[in-house]
Amino acid sequence: MAGEKLVLVGQVAGGFGVKGEVRVTAYTADPMTLLDYRDLLRADGSPGLTLLSARPDKNGVVGRAKEIATKEQADALRGLKLFVPRARLPEPEEDEFYLTDLIGLEARDPADVVLGRVKSVQNFGASDMLEIAPAAGGPTWYLPFTREAVPDLHIAEGWLRAVRPNEVDEREPD
Structure with missing residues (x-):
């Protein structure tokens, strides 16, 4: 993965509720795309969050992540920027680009x-x-x-x- 271009797709906004769900602000056209990407990376390419389930929220998604079991763990990750490799994005239409x-x-x-x-x-x-x-x-x-x-x-x-x-x-x- 070294040298691979990463694209910012979301950011952890903190915990949601008391059962360990996490709120993620989406920077994608369709917030539910974050669930399709599933394995979200940190800026350095290391693992960030693995989304297991999600539902739409006003600014993104609320869901469960493999790495988070409590609200406190979710809150501790607030501000974490989440990326996917550019190669995982769909190819843009003709005359469009990222x-x-x-x-x-x-x-x-x-x-x-x-x-x-x-x-x-x-x-x-x-x-x-x-x-x-x-x-x-x-x-x-x-x-x-x-x-x-x-x-x-x-x-x-x-x-x-x-x-x-x-x-x-x-x-x-x-």
């Missing part, structure tokens, strides 16, 4: 100059932003994930077109 598929893509400007690579996809509340690690080194920068800023995606070829927004000139006027 945001995780953008990570690692080369970012090229309109003149085909390599600006850097997509380090992560973040969402600070307004919309998705691509964090770009510059090819020349230095601090990362963010590119809005919009049609204007990213007009071309070539996921199979390993790159995307990046059009940086006009930046404010920070020099003092003469």
Whole structure:
């Protein structure tokens, strides 16, 4: 499993009731998909939770996990992020993709100059932003994930077109 891309699918929200059930917030279109995945991993790829049963809840699922027998054990795992290997996700429809598929893509400007690579996809509340690690080194920068800023995606070829927004000139006027 080393080097395999993991996709965040949920997070433990804590215990539910007094019989050792766990509430999991789902980051999937259908929360019950978590039960289909069953074996959920930690960020490092080690085992996280094994869902044995589940039912829908307002933000995800409530269910039983092999590793949890009490409410206290469930509460102790609150905040645990749960992942599945990218290979376990269904293939997207044509002209669709998973945001995780953008990570690692080369970012090229309109003149085909390599600006850097997509380090992560973040969402600070307004919309998705691509964090770009510059090819020349230095601090990362963010590119809005919009049609204007990213007009071309070539996921199979390993790159995307990046059009940086006009930046404010920070020099003092003469």
